[in-house]
Amino acid sequence: MHDLEYQLEDCGEEAILLPSGDFKFISEPRKTDPASKWFTWAKLGLSGLTVACACALYVTSTSISGQHNAHGLRQPSQFPGLEFSEELGRKGPVTYFPGKIIRVNKALPDQVYTSGSHVILSDDDSMFFQWHLRKSKFKSCYIDSVVVPPEDGLAANKTYTSSGSLTQIQIWNVTTPTKPMKSLSWNSRPQRIALMGTVAFFPEKEKQELLDLEDGWQSLMPTRFSCGEKMTVSIEVACEGCRLEFEQLFSSPPLAFDLLEIG
Numbered sequence: 001m002h003d004l005e006y007q008l009e010d011c012g013e014e015a016i017l018l019p020s021g022d023f024k025f026i027s028e029p030r031k032t033d034p035a036s037k038w039f040t041w042a043k044l045g046l047s048g049l050t051v052a053c054a055c056a057l058y059v060t061s062t063s064i065s066g067q068h069n070a071h072g073l074r075q076p077s078q079f080p081g082l083e084f085s086e087e088l089g090r091k092g093p094v095t096y097f098p099g100k101i102i103r104v105n106k107a108l109p110d111q112v113y114t115s116g117s118h119v120i121l122s123d124d125d126s127m128f129f130q131w132h133l134r135k136s137k138f139k140s141c142y143i144d145s146v147v148v149p150p151e152d153g154l155a156a157n158k159t160y161t162s163s164g165s166l167t168q169i170q171i172w173n174v175t176t177p178t179k180p181m182k183s184l185s186w187n188s189r190p191q192r193i194a195l196m197g198t199v200a201f202f203p204e205k206e207k208q209e210l211l212d213l214e215d216g217w218q219s220l221m222p223t224r225f226s227c228g229e230k231m232t233v234s235i236e237v238a239c240e241g242c243r244l245e246f247e248q249l250f251s252s253p254p255l256a257f258d259l260l261e262i263g
Helices: 002-014 034-063 082-089 150-155 204-211
Strands: 015-017 025-027 100-105 118-121 125-133 140-146 161-164 169-174 192-199 231-238 242-247 256-261
Touching: 100 118, 118 125, 125 256, 140 192
Parallel strands: none
Antiparallel strands: 015 025, 100 125, 118 242, 125 231, 140 256, 161 242, 169 192, 169 231
C-alpha cells in the first residue's frame, strides 16, 4: 500500500485509478511547457551558430595559399633570460681585466711589442695596461695587484718569478693614445702624467699583514680614482730595483694587475 501511495503522489491529480484489483492506472499525457520549448530552440540555434563559425574558419584558413615570409617575426630565444645576465652580473662591484697588456724595453728602444699575456718588470722593462670601462653606478675605482696564494697557484699552474722587493711597484697615469693601443716600443710609448701610487705584489692576506692594512683599506688605496662613466684608462707599471715575471691570463684563480670597482 505504501508503494501505491508513492506512485500516486508522483502522478498527481491526472492519474485515474481503475476499479480492478490489479491497481493499474492510466495517466493523461502532460502538456508541453512553452518555456521549455523556447529553451530547446535556443540550444539548437546556438549549436548551429557554432558549427557555422567553425566551417567559416576552416574555409578561410584553407583559402590562404603561397609561401609565408617569417622575416621580422620575433623568434623564441634558445637561452631565455640570457639578455639579463649582464645586468645581474653587475649588481656588485666588478673587476676589470685589461684589454691591452704591452711590454716596452728601454735597452731596446726600437723593439716593437704587441699585446699579449706575458708580463715582465725590471729596471729596463715596463708594462702598459689599458681598460675600457662602461658606465657604472660605482663611482670609485683603484688599480692593484691580484695575487693567488702559492698553494692555489701551484695547483692551477699559475706562478711567478721575482727578485728584489715587490712592495713598491709603481703605477703611473699616462696619456691615452689617439689610435688603438695594439703595439708599442720604448720610443712610441705613452708619456707619463703623474705617479698614482705604488702597490705590493703579494696575496691579499700576506699584503694585509705586511702593510698593516685594516678593513676598508681599498678605499684608501693611493691608486684610487674617480670612475663610473664610460672611459678609457691607460697606465704604466714599473719596478725599480726588482724583477717580476708571470703570465696574466683571463682565468681563475687570478694572477694579475687589475682595475677594481669599490662598492
